Amino acid sequence: MINSLNGKVIKKTDDMAVIECGGVGYGCRCSLNTLSAVTAVGGTQFLYTYMHITENALDLFGFTDERELSCFQLLISVSRVGPKMALAVLSMLTPERFALAVASEDVNAFRGIKGVGAKNASRIILELKDKLKKESGDLSEFAHLTLPKTEGKGSNASEAVAALTVLGFSQSEAIRAVSGLSVSMSAQDMIKTALKMLSKI
Numbered sequence: 001m002i003n004s005l006n007g008k009v010i011k012k013t014d015d016m017a018v019i020e021c022g023g024v025g026y027g028c029r030c031s032l033n034t035l036s037a038v039t040a041v042g043g044t045q046f047l048y049t050y051m052h053i054t055e056n057a058l059d060l061f062g063f064t065d066e067r068e069l070s071c072f073q074l075l076i077s078v079s080r081v082g083p084k085m086a087l088a089v090l091s092m093l094t095p096e097r098f099a100l101a102v103a104s105e106d107v108n109a110f111r112g113i114k115g116v117g118a119k120n121a122s123r124i125i126l127e128l129k130d131k132l133k134k135e136s137g138d139l140s141e142f143a144h145l146t147l148p149k150t151e152g153k154g155s156n157a158s159e160a161v162a163a164l165t166v167l168g169f170s171q172s173e174a175i176r177a178v179s180g181l182s183v184s185m186s187a188q189d190m191i192k193t194a195l196k197m198l199s200k201i
Contacts, residue, residue, distance in 0.1 A: 028062025103162035
């Protein structure tokens with residue numbers, strides 16, 4: 001299993017970066033967001049990778065952001081969502097925006113993404129929301145933590161916590177990072193602020 005690559009970029013195309021390591025060029029299929037972050041040909045680049053093996057093919061996918069890799073793995077766990085569709089989603093949505101779309105059940109966030117219709121978008125949200133609920137378990141141990149409350153369906157804080165969980169953080173990390181944030185903050189700003197806090201831990 002190839003978990004990461006660190007080497008010279010010898011080629012970039014519309015959907016792939018080729019990284020040379022030890023004299024071997026590894027072609028990594030990438031989202032547009034990752035490709036835009038990959039250095040120019042001739043430079044050195046580190047990529048997190050995911051190897052997808054099927055009966056007829058073996059593909060390597062590359063990511064500059066570990067959170068994008070986490071989102072990719074979540075996406076391909078959804079029924080009828082393959083790597084190609086997952087990359088299409090992550091080409092249009094950053095990991096943070098994707099996580100927020102799932103947490104807030106925002107089907108419109110997927111509008112305009114090639115190959116992702118309303119049914120697929122709804123399926124992605126439904127299956128990943130259910131998965132989050134199963135993984136969250138009993139949160140009674142966090143009852144002493146106060147999350148900022150806002151009006152409307154759910155709260156910005158709960159959406160931010162759910163989004164952070166999509167990005168790979170534990171429920172306890174997410175709740176601790178969001179607790180105490182201002183009620184005036186949007187869910188998107190809460191996520192960004194919490195990510196900065198969590199990156200310092």
